[in-house]
Amino acid sequence: MSKIDYILNKCIWLLHDAKHLSNLDYLSRIDGEDTAWYFWLKGTKGVYELKLIKVDETSLGEYSNFYLKYYPDFEDEVFETYSCAEQFVRMGDLFEQTNVEIAEEHELCPCCGSSQCEHEHTDKHFVSRSKGIPKLLQRKNLSPELFCIGNIEFEIRDNVLTSMIIATASRLVKYAVNGVLVIGEDGISREIIGKNEIDRNIPGVELCKPFYEFLLEKMLGILSVHSLKQIITKEVGMVVFDCGNGVLNEKASDEVEKVVVKNIFREKYKAIYKLKEYRAAGLHVHKKSLKTFQS
Structure with missing residues (x-):
């Protein structure tokens, strides 16, 4: 087990008993995969996924890299900013379209206002929200770049978490070089995205911010790990050109801004x-x- 896996698992174990304080509706470890979780945050219609990509051990410490994904709900305002491929996959059989019932939790007893009473309540209220995640046996059929909105890195030195970095962009833009065609039920092909038109235009910073704040303030905060300094850097970003057959090219563009946020914990x-x-x-x-x- 990597050091970051131990730290994050400890955070999640502690959060499980304090979901009413954590801005978290539900969380789930992804079965069969190391260091990967789904998060259903309050106030967001979709689901976040955090998954470890790689860990590097050096003489100075451990450096880990995660990707951050966001699976939008059909009613999400950002749903239509995803690529046609992502929208089709999200609406298809690869995803769980059922709902999950989440019991409301209260810090204080609803009837007496005490935090230490032993009253039992039979009229529990439940919040219903879309499960909205890939089916377990279908995850391997999803291309790694689908639904990705950013990368998160952790640095651990002498068993101490020293910094965390998230990298994303103001807009995650992809052009369809050859356009996008779909075949209707009548067997006729129709162009829904023209050649060299934008197919993906996701607000990266806007989507990453709720999860990064949750990770920083709630998950790490429950271990009393607090940021001493935050450094934000911005530079010209990259846009992606989808040439078909899995060929993706990148080009620097003034239309997007790369945003990197670094939080330092142990100066x-x-x-x-x-x-x-x-x-x-x-x-x-x-x-x-x-x-x-x-x-």
Whole structure:
């Protein structure tokens, strides 16, 4: 088990007993896959998926990379900003279209207002919301890039979570170079996206923000891991050109902005890391000279 897997699993275990405080309706680990979960957040109609892509162990620490996906509900305002392929897949047989019943949880007893009473209530209220996730046995049939809205990275040094980064874009734009054709029930092909027209135009920052705030404030917060500093960088983003047959090309474009948000949790370890980095480079540094690196 990787260190980040241990940390996130501990967060989720603690959140399970405090869902009414966490802005979370429901969560589920993805069976048969390591370090992957679905999250049904309050106030969002769709479902988020966080899945580990890779973990790198170095002499300085552990670096892990996750993708973040968002499966929109049919009634989601962003549904039509997804590509035609994503919309067709979402509405098809690969997805669970049933509802899940979620019992409402209260911090205080509804009848007496106490937080420590032992009253039993038979008139529990349930919230019904769409399951809206890929069927377990069909996940392998989904292309990895479908529904992806961003990447999240974690850095762990000396068993301490030191930073977290999310990378996305103001708009996640993809052009259909050859257009998009669909065949109707009458067997006739019809063009629904013209050649070189936009097929995907997802608001990346807007969709990533609720989950990143949940991850930062609720999941890590339950372990008393709090951000000391947040750094936001913006630069020219990339648009994707879908040439068909799985060929995707990227090109820098002023029409989109790449956005990277980094939260730093443990700056006080900076001096220790600088010492390791200098030694790894074959340099001799007296410890007293490292005072200037400490916060």
